[in-house]
Amino acid sequence: MTTVDPDELLTKAKAPVLVTQSSMPPMEEYFAEIASLWDSKWLTNRGEKVRSLEAALGEYLSVKNGTLFANGHLALETLLAAMDLEGEVITTPFTFASTTHAIVRNGLTPVFADIKADDYTLDPAAVEAAITPRTSAILAVHVYGGLCDVDALQTIADRHGLAVIYDAAHAFGVERDGIGAGTFGDASMFSFHATKVFNTIEGGLATVKDPQVVERLHKLQNFGISGPERVTDVAGNGKMNEFAAAMGLCNLRYIDGEIKRRSVVDAQYRANLADVPGITFLAKQRGVTQNHAYLPVRITEDEFGVSRDRIYEDLKQNGVTARKYFFPLVSDFEAYAGKFDSSDTPVARRAANEVLALPMFSDLAAEDVDRITTELLNLHFEGRV
Numbered sequence: 222m223t224t225v226d227p228d229e230l231l232t233k234a235k236a237p238v239l240v241t242q243s244s245m246p247p248m249e250e251y252f253a254e255i256a257s258l259w260d261s262k263w264l265t266n267r268g269e270k271v272r273s274l275e276a277a278l279g280e281y282l283s284v285k286n287g288t289l290f291a292n293g294h295l296a297l298e299t300l301l302a303a304m305d306l307e308g309e310v311i312t313t314p315f316t317f318a319s320t321t322h323a324i325v326r327n328g329l330t331p332v333f334a335d336i337k338a339d340d341y342t343l344d345p346a347a348v349e350a351a352i353t354p355r356t357s358a359i360l361a362v363h364v365y366g367g368l369c370d371v372d373a374l375q376t377i378a379d380r381h382g383l384a385v386i387y388d389a390a391h392a393f394g395v396e397r398d399g400i401g402a403g404t405f406g407d408a409s410m411f412s413f414h415a416t417k418v419f420n421t422i423e424g425g426l427a428t429v430k431d432p433q434v435v436e437r438l439h440k441l442q443n444f445g446i447s448g449p450e451r452v453t454d455v456a457g458n459g460k461m462n463e464f465a466a467a468m469g470l471c472n473l474r475y476i477d478g479e480i481k482r483r484s485v486v487d488a489q490y491r492a493n494l495a496d497v498p499g500i501t502f503l504a505k506q507r508g509v510t511q512n513h514a515y516l517p518v519r520i521t522e523d524e525f526g527v528s529r530d531r532i533y534e535d536l537k538q539n540g541v542t543a544r545k546y547f548f549p550l551v552s553d554f555e556a557y558a559g560k561f562d563s564s565d566t567p568v569a570r571r572a573a574n575e576v577l578a579l580p581m582f583s584d585l586a587a588e589d590v591d592r593i594t595t596e597l598l599n600l601h602f603e604g605r606v
């Protein structure tokens with residue numbers, strides 16, 4: 222642990238620590254990037270910044286056919302619309318509201334399958350068991366930047382003629398054996414929300430395997446307009462604006478350093494809490510790079526001594542905001558009351574009750590990490606007596 226002066230620790234204890242903090246480029250650099258917009262006066266509708274960012278991201282993520290959106294949710298919702306799905310979509314309840322809402326808002330029926338206990342991604346066996354004659358797709362989530370079992374899911378999908386779509390909102394820059402996360406399945410969505418590893422303030426990217434879908438995405442993100450005097454689809458507005466894209470162009474120059482600094486924070490948490498019974502860190506996957514988007518720990522109350530909720534409250538009292546991410550399960554949302562039973566997905570339900578995302582961002586100070594882990598150790602020792 223880093224040594225700290227006790228007095229300093231007391232003063233520090235008053236400074237709140239949030240669960241995340243947005244990365245921003247140097248202000249002058251952003252100003253320089255947006256200056257040309259005062260010449261072009263072209264602020265949206267697939268302008269120069271959006272096109273350059275699509276090209277730059279294509280290279281960085283090793284993906285083809287990327288289309289930028291105003292946010293990740295609209296990218297996902299529009300992707301599902303562009304793929305002409307029908308009936309049921311098998312998905313995970315251990316995710317952010319967006320994943321399921323995108324299915325439902327397209328008039329499709331979500332069917333929840335359970336997840337794996339080690340990496341919280343969809344369990345392929347549970348997916349296969351959930352298939353019915355009405356199933357048209359699998360919508361899986363690369364939770365916390367850990368990859369789904371993409372090979373097993375693809376095999377199942379091929380066997381049953383299903384589309385595979387990934388919510389890759391957490392998986393920016395993640396690669397398996399040099400292959401970008403956005404190249405698996407038929408399509409993927411990345412989120413560039415302010416709280417994500419890479420941000421465009423608000424923004425998202427849809428990547429697709431079939432280049433013909435790209436044309437549809439451009440149309441569906443712009444009211445279904447096909448030409449100056451033709452409107453062929455009923456669709457909303459999902460376009461990214463030039464100021465957001467300019468933020469992305471700047472942030473992309475710093476992304477490798479950003480992820481590197483997050484890895485240092487991650488390593489400090491792991492070192493400080495190594496061998497504490499009842500705390501499990503996210504397992505590293507073979508051949509898969511990590512982006513350190515989040516710092517989820519699983520608290521097993523029997524072994525740790527106190528519950529996840531008690532830790533959450535205690536940290537809050539001490540000015541540290543952690544996040545029960547994801548709680549509640551989507552199947553327990555009031556919005557879906559009476560439609561699902563979360564006891565059908567016991568592994569997911571247990572994860573929702575045991576996982577706590579601790580503060581994680583590139584500028585998180587080493588003293589703050591120490592303060593958080595010391596608090597956890599204190600709770601553990603208290604819980605044991």
Ligand SMILES: *Cc1c(COP(=O)(O)O)cnc(C)c1O
Binds near residue numbers: 293316388412
């Ligand atoms: C952030 C997030 C989204 C939505 O992205 P926005 O850009 O905020 O619209 C969807 N799914 C998951 C898993 C997310 O974390």
